[in-house]
Amino acid sequence: MIPDLPWLLFAVALLTGGLVKGALGVGLPLVAVPLLSLGMPPHLAIALLVVPVLASNFWQAVEGGRLVPSLQRFGGLIAAQFLATVLTVRMTLALSASQLSAMLAGAVLLAVALMAWKPTLQISASRERAVGVGVGLLSGLLGGVSSLTGPVIITYLMALRLRRDEFVGSISIIYLSAALPLYGAMLLFGRLGPTELTGSLLALVPMAAGLLAGKALRQHLDDNRFRRVLLVFLIVLAILLLLK
Incomplete structure (x- = not known):
């Protein structure tokens, strides 16, 4: 295991992200990566989230039986995101910790811009697929650089006015498809070894505790309240990113 890992920060970041x-x-990565980066290099923070990100997204993708419908509806977005991630992740893996921190700061600024840009936007059914491909390219670029695909995807799916459980299932399969090329490249290029994988497996414990608690909270939210809470989350995240 990683001997100088800040354990309290590790537990709090994973528990909060899971919740x-x-x-x-x-x-999960939107909350946990910036928190973990306060006490470790960003590439290590990303590596420690490998197992929690894959496990949580797979569970939520299959939980509501929306795996196949989501793949059919968002296939263009997923393919574009996969391609953009593959093309950019090699550049990320070649960066030093300080350079990666600078790139993460760029992702933060993009997130802030997205949060400020009319979060109540609606996308018509006729434009959904074309916009989805563009969103996939942009989120793949952002994910390849920083592992943070969330702001772009969240804004897009909110504009589609998906129901609460449909939103969770859809975004989870999109996140899962984005994580596979990112983590595969990290493994291939030596940024993900036995030490990081051990830490990532241990991260399942606080993440799972937060995930179960968060799921219980979700059952008390109807669709309208869910969207309001999600919007508040985006606003709070934007403020935190501005203060980072």
């Missing part, structure tokens, strides 16, 4: 992920279907 938000369970309640809203999003937020």
